[in-house]
Amino acid sequence: MSEIKTDKLTGVGTAGNVTVTDGSVTMKLQDGLAIAGVNHDLTNTTIKESFNVASVTDNGTGNQTVNLSNNMNGSATAIFLGQNGYGGNGEIFGDDADSYTQRNRDSSNNLQDTTQMYSTVHGDLA
Secondary structure (H helix, E strand, O other): OOOOOOOOOOOOOOOOOOEEEEOOEEEEHHHHOEEEEEEEEOOOOEEEEEEOEEEEEEEEOOEEEEEEOOOEOOOOOEEEEEEOOOOOEEEEEOOOOOEEEEEEEOOOOOEOOOOOEEEEEEOOEO
């Protein structure tokens, strides 16, 4: 088994363009990385763990905005959301380069705070 140890990867043609090839498929390494993530408590807007998240703004029950430390490259990203608790669902909307808003609903479709809300953002940084 081979092993590569490095502190930095830089593309040859473009510094930020490092590619990975698997069979006949090639993709940019950066496209497969999460650029932000947060685990927070909606009941008191406490951030438990995060990366590239500056703060979480409480917009009311079950509704919050995640503010990023470093902007996304536009709004063409994939954001994944999960929560625990009430057997309901989460939704994400209004993603801008510097933030996105998420809501948590209970099984009756009412906005509801929960003690565990998770989200990750995949895409390019600005």
